[in-house]
Amino acid sequence: MVTNANEEYITDEERREFLKALGVGGAVAAGGVGLTEVRNSMTASESAGLSAVGESIRADLAGRMDAELIASQQATVATATSQLSGVVERGLPADQQRHEFAAVEEAARPIFDHLTEAGFFEVTTEHLPAFEPSYLESAVSSFVGTEALAEPLSGMGLGEGAGVDMLSEVIANAEELGERHWVATDEIPRAEIEFGEYIPSMTRGAAGGALLWLKDLDHHLWSHQVVLTEEILADATWHGQSMAAGFQLMAEGAKTIAADGDVLANDELTALLSTGFAVQAIAQGLLPQDAYWVSEEMRGERRTDLQRVTRGN
């Protein structure tokens, strides 16, 4: 029985690539390593260019968001997400649809709505650079190097190695993310496209899409359970946890801006937001291919007792 869904999903090779990107190399063993251990093995992280981005975002959003509202809902998100650690053990829903992933979405929705109203997504899309692999490596490296940035992940029921695995996934999928239109707003010719004004800003797409998948997942696991397996359930759970964690990191960045304090430096803020958006975007790209687009090879053993009905001809 898989209990920590990430442990089997992320390969040691992916973990090693992640450590290599951070310059840690073989200093720490790959499997089960935590962020603290990685951080202790890192030399000074590279954060050139991140500071100006963070400064611009902070300036544009000053006074537009409510830190208290975000903080209170973050606690609810953490509580709901912590329940996901038992999903694999509980198995596929038998008779009744459960309300586990949707509970995370419901907890996160007020934050999302508030950030939307405040213009948070437009501002972050405008100032964050294209998520090319080199940029992602830089942002992730900076994220790992600052202990406080991973703090929002505590209390979410994630295992010891989950943080490393989540970031390993970002590095492993950085190229795909860069290809899938993860670009700054001004690189999309919105004015020339009839529906350009309705295309979600890219950061809004990352967070909003993640919430929609979380909202849908319980129903999918119930309605399609005959073709699903324990492995698919574990993968779905891991991607659900990742989307929740990415959302929580993003919300932490928003709360920091709203609090208008010096808790985080500008480069740290950029690293936090970039990591949060990247985790959400990647997890929602992987979720359908691992848990929705179920091929004949992936599907579970046929277990329904079916007989065809014929009547005389």
Next chain:
Amino acid sequence: MHPNDFIKPDVNDHDFEEDGEPMLEENVHELQQEVPGEDVTDQMLREDIANPNSWLHYNKGLEQIGFAPATRITPENIGDLSPEYMIDEYGGSQNEPIIVPGDPPVLYYTQASPQEVRAVNARTGDEYWRFAYSNENTKGLTQANRGVAVYQDKVYLGAHDNSLIAIDRYTGEQVWKTKTLTPKQEEEMSVPERMANTQAPELFDGLVFKGMTGYYGGWGAYTAVDAETGEIQWQYEVIPEDEWVGESWRYGDASPWNSAAIDPESRTIFIPGANPGPMMNGVVRPGPNKHSDSVIALDVDSGEEKWTTQLVAHDWHDYDTYNTRIVEMEVDGEVKRVLEAVNKTGYLYFLDIETGQLIERSRPYAKQGGEVDFMGILPKGQENAATVWPSDWGSTEWTPDSYNPQTGLAHIAANDTVKRYWYDDYEYDSSVAEVNVGGGFQLVDYEEFPDISAHITAIDPATGEEVWREELEQDKYQSRAGGTTAAGGGVVFASSPTANLVAVDAESGERVWEHSVTDPPRGITAAPVSWDDPVESKQYVAVASVDGIQVFALEAQEETATPTETATETATATDEPADTATDTEETTSTDSPGFGAAATAAGLGSAAYAAKRRYDGQNDDESDET
């Protein structure tokens, strides 16, 4: 929806006229002779599935199983099936004619361009009347129409411009017209004229149902209209705004473009949902994209949503759901009515009719995968184009398929098709009706892909296995087969990409008859319809093609058997031909006109028989009806 259904890159219908396309400034009505016969009743519509003499719903019966109960044509005598007449003044190839029983029976059909409904004598093809409709500006999205519905003294046409038109079925005169765009579409859609209509409307208990076709930026809706007055009873917007990010729903499409099965017991309509838009660029529409590629169960009276089940979430491949059917299966020891849904992926899906939960999925009946993972995200840019099986032509396209209640087998005319795809920036231009799917595709060299094929299959819903397969001749330019129709005498009709109408033995899959329908050979995409004419002692078969509607007939004595017991077969059956276990049979002759209860029940399959008993309120103790 397939791009080839809509290929007119221009601004309005008048420009088509200048380009040589027919365009009507006003409706045209020509009456040669009033149609004989009587009104089509609710009882006739409910019993259509069981009536060998009628074909009153698209794909036969409210349950849409595509099964003709007529039994004169058998594997043994089908060699005598021969052309009876041809309706050759015809434009449009996707039509499925409607047959109203009588003496003579009447055949109603549509053509797409110009858009017309015609009524003819089903025995001879002699025309009673024609009604040509002058569409409002449709942005040129006017290339297909699949037929009409009929009820009481009217026939109903879903026009290209999304008008629903009631026509006097006896005289061909327009009675009323109702525009079915929703208020939200009218007010908030940037170019509502882009929404078109291709499907045949449906009738149940005094309501007419129709969806619409999208593809160009917009979103779909479903509408129920009072059949007598034309008043809209309810409308259902397919896309729930709050399940799309921001306002991306505005270009989300998911237009329900094909006909839906209706369950008269639970009074539910099961709408097949189409692909999200833009078709090949999922990046700009994050999330599952509800309710694209779904089955949507609505209360027929209120339009209230009962359940939805999405078969392909966040689709990149145009893998629409396009057919729903109500069939019977034994599930965990209990005979149940089950909803069968078909999409373009190459699976049949069997859903719990009450909840929408997936009961089982068939094994693939068509090739899947390629250089892109099955159902996976497309590569970006033409330089990275990659092969995808099935292509957007689908393992099957829009063509109606059939379920044979005599054998319990589903019959699919399937395609192994491949193209190279990529996604890219997308653009809609409001001044033209340009197809832009958010990416592109390249046709492949058939010699490079010898696996491209088309075939008729029999699928055991219980095991998901193919019971038999009959390969169809391939065409260099058209790799798609037409729809299937199972018939009560033990044959299954389908058509090859080379435009041969083909019949196979329902039990063995062996080809027993074929006839070339078009010259030069161009594809048939519609499914044939078949009906019995007891006065003439003939069974007819009609199929639409690009050359016209070809009608065949065979004169023979009718040998029918009345089912008295239901048989079930275990799910372990795999490669063996269907065992159509018959128990006590009694042979009767029904060579008499009319539509009596005995004729209805004779020789019918489970769903048909159950439908008959449901209506009559009979209590058959040997029934497995639930």
